[in-house]
Amino acid sequence: MKIKLDFLEQYVEKIAIGIAAVICLAILWFFVIQSPKGEIRGQKLGPGKIDEYVKNQAERLEDKLARDPEPKEYTPKIEVFEERFAQSVDMSTTSVFPLPGKGAQVVAEDRIYQMPAMPQLADAKAENIRTVVFMPTEEVDQEHPYAEVPTDYADIDLVTVQADFDVQTLYREFEEKFNGPAVQRQWRDPSLAKPVFAAVKLERQKLNYGAWTEWEEVPFTKVNDYKDALKIPADVKEIPYGGVDLLRVKLGLDEIQKTIIQPFAYDIATPREEWFPPEWHERAEEYWQEERELERREDREQSRQRERARRNNAGGPGGMMPGMFGPGMDPGAQNRNRRAQRRDQEEESIDDIREAFDEVVIEEFDKLGNQSEPLKVWAFDDTVKPGNTYRYRLKIGVLNPIAGKNWFASGQKDLQDDVILWSDYSNATDTVKLEPMVHIFPTEVAESRNAASMEVAKFYYGNWRVKEFEAAVGEPIGAVVAIEEDEDQATAGMGLYGAQYQVDEIDYTTGNVLVDVATTTNWTSSSAIRSSDCDEIMFADSEGKMSHLAVGRRNWPGEMRSLYNEITNLASDEFQLFNSRDESARRKGRERRNTPQQGPGNLPGMFPPGMFGPGGG
Structure with a gap:
């Protein structure tokens, strides 16, 4: 150590x-x-x-401060904004929103409701309008609405079916059953008490060989912008995400409610026709018929006055100069005065009819419950075929506000999965008979050529056209006829806002082929039985259906002679002025027709009265 x-x-x-x-x-x-x-x-x-x-x-830093300021270039942000806006939530009626899911067992709220009774549609009536429309050449939907897609002129038979609906009773029923005094206070729900229209189902029968076919549903028209959105499943289990609650929000938009109960018709191209539901169109037809009759009388009077003036002019130097009339003898002025006097005395003018119709068109849907008069409901059928006879019925449906919920009173559990509460069907309408758009009137037989001469009458671009053709056995009846460029009727003329349509040809094809020319014997009985020989033609349509007609006017049945006289009186080689098409033509057609007719080089009011025919405003 x-x-x-x-x-x-x-x-x-x-x-x-x-x-x-x-x-x-x-x-x-x-x-x-x-x-x-x-x-x-x-x-x-x-x-x-x-x-x-x-x-x-x-x-x-001192260096930068000593230099002149350099402004910074601004980059617009509008493109970035539009891009972000386009990627935001789509609020269109076809949108669906993911909602919270539900567990294996749904927590049921203890509510019980008695379902409201649905009033029945009443006083159903149907009427056909044969006219020229702007027919879409592309598919119409929400992204490509009828007002924006390309169109072309086309003849159409458009059947409108109208009925009355007791909307006040409907609103009262919903209020009582979901928000009324009889409902327990904690169950009262004003949102359930507002009915939302879901559909108007139109059905038709066709008269087939004397018997009516089964009822079949009529599809939406080609010009219904919302036809895809209105295809609603019948069972609530087929509705994704938000179920009926979300569907009520989507269908509750005014534009869709209007499309359901008062849809828009086709845009009509001719000023000689105007669309109204049957109740108002019948009144308008009476007015137009009187207008047409007055025009015919005026034409005859003008012809007589011109003939008298022509004879006076031929009397020598003392006569009037050609084309001149004495004081008070101008037929145009006289007839215009006569028409003005008649309109002043008219109990109901076309403007009165338009105003009466405007009163029933629904614009504010939040006031429907206060409407004392029946709601006017209509639907269209644009799939009819000329020559057929139809009758119609329809029913209306509203969304079942508690579909999919176990809130139904006993005895109404069967409604739990039904998306729509339907009314009963309306009465069946009177029959709607559609005359063919083409008629064949055999006039003569050429036995040496085994052929026949026929007058073909065809409804083409708003008027009956009549032309004579000859066809041999095995040849088609009718043809497309070119119009010479120098003929006045080659141009349909200047319509509103300068619209012009060039007509180069008229289609007289009938779709029929001459099969045979034969002689038959007719037997008649008055004081004695007599026989007479009669030529007739046999022809077949594209489906092979055979028909036969007597040749020669004296051999035609009385009904056929009357039809021939009626068509030839209405027939015209001239092409009327067509309307131009713009958004106001569809949304505010009546207001537009009340504006002065204009064209290049014309001031308002320069077109003579009656030039556009009845319905031109």
Whole structure:
């Protein structure tokens, strides 16, 4: 032990000096040779470099301040905004929103409702309008509405079916059953008490060989913008996401409610026709019929006055100059005055009819419940075929507000999965008989050529056209006839806002082929039985259906002669002025028809009265 203590005493000074030397070397390395560094803007700088860095930054800043300011170019953000807006939530009626899912067991709220009774549609009536319309040449839907798609002129039979609906009773029933005093206070729900129309189902029967076919549903028209959105499943289980609650929001938009109960018709191209539901169209037809009769009387009077003027002019120097009339003898002025007097005495003018119709068109759907008069409901059938006879019925439906919920009173559980609450069917309408758009009137037989001459009458671009053709056995009846360029009727003329349509040809094709020309014997009985020979033709349509007609007017049945006289009286080689098409033609057609007719080089009112025919306003 003594030896160890002596060793420490002998070397303690050297050990202390060694330790102090190590500490000094460490201080020299860390604080002198390896000096500490600070971090400035991502750079590590030693004490000697910091002042230099700060100095450089100050000089650069001073440099910038000494220079003239450089304005920063602004980049428009409208494209970025539009892009973000386009990617936002789509609020269209076809949108669906993901809603929270539900567990394996639905928590049922203890509610019980008695379902409201649905009033029945009443006084159903149907009427056909044969006219020229703007027919879409592309598919119509919400993204490509009828008002914007390309169209062409086309003849059409458009059947309108109208009925009355007791909307006040409907609203009262919903209010009583979902928000009335008889409902427990905690179950009353004003949102359920507002009915939302879901559909108007139109059905028809066709008269087939003396018997009516089964009822079939009529599809939406080609010009219904919302036909895809209105295809509603019958079972609530087929509705995705938000179920009936979301469907009520989507269908509750005014535009869709209007499309359901009072849809828009086709845009009509001819000023000689105007669409109204049957109740108002019948009244308009009476007015137009009187207008047409007055025009015919005026034409006859003008012809007689011109003939008298012609004879007076031929009397020598003392006669009137050609084309001139004595005081008060201008037939145009006389007839215009007569028409003005008649309109002044008219109990109901076409403007009166338009105003009466405007009163039943629904614009504010939030006031339907306060409407005391029946709601006018209508639907269209644009799939009918000329030559057929139809009758119609329809029913109306509203959304079942508690579909899919176990809130139904006993005895009404069967309605739990029904999306729509339907009314009963209306009465069946009177029959609607559609005359063919083409008729064949055989006039003569050429036995040597085994052929027949026929007059073909065809409804084409709003008028009956009649032309004579000859066809041999095996040849088609009728043809497309080109119109000479110098003929006045080649141009349909200038319509509203300068619309023009060039008619280069008239299509007289009938779709029939002459099969045979034969002689038959007719037997008649008056005082004695007599026989007479009669030529007749047999022809077949595109489906192979055979028909036969007697040749020669004296051999035609009385009904056929009357039809021929009626068509030839209505027939015209002229092409009337067509309307132009714009958005106001569809949305505000009656207002537009009340504006002055204009064309290039014409001031308002320069067209003579009656030029556009009845219905032109």
